[in-house]
Amino acid sequence: MNAAVINLAYLVASVLFILGLKGLAHPRTAVRGNLMGALGMLIAIVATLTAQGIVGWAWVAGGVAAGAAIGAVLAIRIEMTAMPQLVALFNGFGGIASVFVAGAALHIGETMDLQASIATAASGLIGAVTFWGSLVAFGKLQDLISGARRSCRVGMRSTSPSRSPVSAWRSGS
Amino acid sequence: MSGSNAISGITIVGALLAAGLMQSEWATWLGLAALVFATVNVVGGFLVTHRMLAMFRKDK
Numbered sequence: 267m268n269a270a271v272i273n274l275a276y277l278v279a280s281v282l283f284i285l286g287l288k289g290l291a292h293p294r295t296a297v298r299g300n301l302m303g304a305l306g307m308l309i310a311i312v313a314t315l316t317a318q319g320i321v322g323w324a325w326v327a328g329g330v331a332a333g334a335a336i337g338a339v340l341a342i343r344i345e346m347t348a349m350p351q352l353v354a355l356f357n358g359f360g361g362i363a364s365v366f367v368a369g370a371a372l373h374i375g376e377t378m379d380l381q382a383s384i385a386t387a388a389s390g391l392i393g394a395v396t397f398w399g400s401l402v403a404f405g406k407l408q409d410l411i412s413g414a415r416r417s418c419r420v421g422m423r424s425t426s427p428s429r430s431p432v433s434a435w436r437s438g439s
Numbered sequence: 440m441s442g443s444n445a446i447s448g449i450t451i452v453g454a455l456l457a458a459g460l461m462q463s464e465w466a467t468w469l470g471l472a473a474l475v476f477a478t479v480n481v482v483g484g485f486l487v488t489h490r491m492l493a494m495f496r497k498d499k
Contacts, residue, residue, distance in 0.1 A: 283446050290442040296492050303446050304485045314452045320459035325471050329458055333478020340479070341486035346494070352487060353441045360447045360480040366473035367453035370466035393450075 275313035282306030351407040358400030364393025441491065445484025451477035 283306045289299020315326070337356075344352050368390030371378075378386065405411035454477045457470025 329474030337479040337483030363477035370457035370469040
C-alpha cells in the first residue's frame, strides 16, 4: 500500500482512539469505547505491516505471538485486587518499548533532520521516565516499596549490612 | 486509565517497523524486544480494561 493510504489508516486509527477514550469516560459507552480503541490499534498495526520493505516476518510473528500470549495470560489470570499494579506494569512495558524503538531508530544511523532527531530523542527520554516511574509505582502498589515520601539527597552515608535494600534507598538515614 | 494506557501501546508501530525492516542487527533485536513489550502493553491493556468494565455491567 502506498504511503498515503497508510497515513489515512493511521488517521482513522487516531479518530477511533479519541472516540474510544471519549466512550470510556461514561459507563454506558465504556465497553464500546474500549472496543473502538482496540479496533483503532488493530488498524494501525495492519497498516504498518503493509509498509514497503518489511522482510522480518518471522520476528514480527514471533514477537506479536509472544507478547499477545504474555499479555493475555497476565490480564486474564491476575486477581482483580492486583489490577492497579498490573496496569502500572503494562505502562512500564510501553515505556521500555519506546526506549528500544528510539534506540533502533538511532542505531540505523540514517541522517535525520533536526525535527526527527529531537522527536526520537524526546520519545526515548519520555519512555525511560515512563519505564522507571511505572516500576516505582508498581513497587509501591505491590508493597515492595514504602509508600511514604522520601527525600532524595545526593551523598548517602554507607548503610550497615543489616539494613534491607529498601531502607538503603533512604538517603541520610 | 487502563484504556489510555493501552492506547499508549501505539509504540508497537515503531517496534513493528524496527523488527520488520531489519535495517541493522541492533535495530532488529531492539525492535523484537520492543515488539514483545509493546504487544503485552496493547493486548494486556485492552483485556484488563474489558475485565474491569465487566465488573460494572448491570446484569439484565
